Amino acid sequence: MATSDQLLVVIDPVARRSDGEAVRIAKDVLSGGATTKVCLPDSPEEFARALARRGSRRPVVVGDDGALLRAVGVLHRRRELATTGLSLVPVGTGLSLARSLGVPTGAVAAARAVLDGVERRLDLLVDDSDGVVLGGLRIPSAPGVAAGPGAVPTARDAAPVRPWLRMRTSLVRTLTPRPPRSTASPGPSRLRVEVDGVMLIDLDQPLEGVTVTPGGPGLAEVEVRPTPVGTPLRMSGRRVTVSGTDFRYRADAAVAGPVRTRTWVVREAAWGLTLPAAGFAGAEGV
Template structure:
């Protein structure tokens, strides 16, 4: 049997618990079409160990978007991403990234793609802390932090060792009307400097409502900044480039499904055709 037909199937624990039937179907289809070794890691550490010990087998990740992102990040940081053909069977609730990359989300179709599909080289957005972005990068407005209230914690300490008091507290909570759901904390505009390939797109004197970076043509990303409008609605500012630097007051960002920061500056660089994913031919 050819080396390319030997698969290491790494099944994320979240997928096993959330949709065991889809996992079983994917395993059956893969096992019928190739020599497979199945790994059932219980957490991130065992997940990483399974990839490290794959040998000549082609890795197949079964799980949601986060499991794919985890695999790409591990391979990137081990400098093995460029020489590894990765396959993915999406299983779970969070599959937006899988859809945007063109991976079928049905267990049978995805498993058949692993067996019969072709490798497609995709761009990767890499930041200066060695983090990666497979899809979208977004920087939202700054959310004001609500004030902390430690009363509940103090109450829990008081009732420790007093079952009768805990029972009374539980009864009061049950009978008391539910308090209204607190409103979402207000957002305020962010003040950021956004540079694309060394050219300033927006500076600190212009408050912005958000920044987005999405894949563009091969080797570049599309950057859009939404300025805060005063009176008439302000038109978005856009640019295309390979290197994006954002700086200013502490800000958080969402890279795919992962929130990063706060940081005061971060640079992302597009690496063209940096990784390979099996997609329908």
């Protein structure tokens, strides 16, 4: 093993509910190859306390992408990522992030990688509210505004309504099922996007979306899609600032916002994840 053979195995409650057999297999493989202490937290608070009280044990998270994100977030806020390597046994349905990072998704293979793998240092995207992003983030278009069936007419559109007609209309509305409120298709956003202080797009140019994904070591790849449909604008850098009208964004699998401005900074080799030794050399460029 590349690191301590004393493990703190933190089993996320979602993993226990979704696939108890995979959890049992992971526990058996890990306990067969190392000294383990198993924790079964029932809430995010208990999850955080278990990690905080790990002592010299190496933490192993058994759970899905959300559990991994929670663990990285806890250690980041405690400023312990630099000295604490994480291991993951993916269990659950949301495992796309785990796959993209190179973690085996089978319980036996993942547990063996925990025991025999090597730690790889990975970049981390940190925002100005102390949030973390492991994979990538996306800013979708702002939703359009459409009047639904219950919309109030403007003074120009309104017509005088007689009292008896108002009563009849009210009765008809009461007895008639209301159709579902229509949803307008998304419209363009107007945002300012800066990469390392260089303007990529300004508020005068509408855009369909922004994506930020891992680039080379210490860099993020930023892509802006202008509208009407045009050539995407791309730039690499360490610091990305988006500002303008209120916007929401999807960081990994979670949606955050709305915010008026947000800055993300790449922290190179900020956290460690145990990966299979055989695939380590080939994964360096991922």
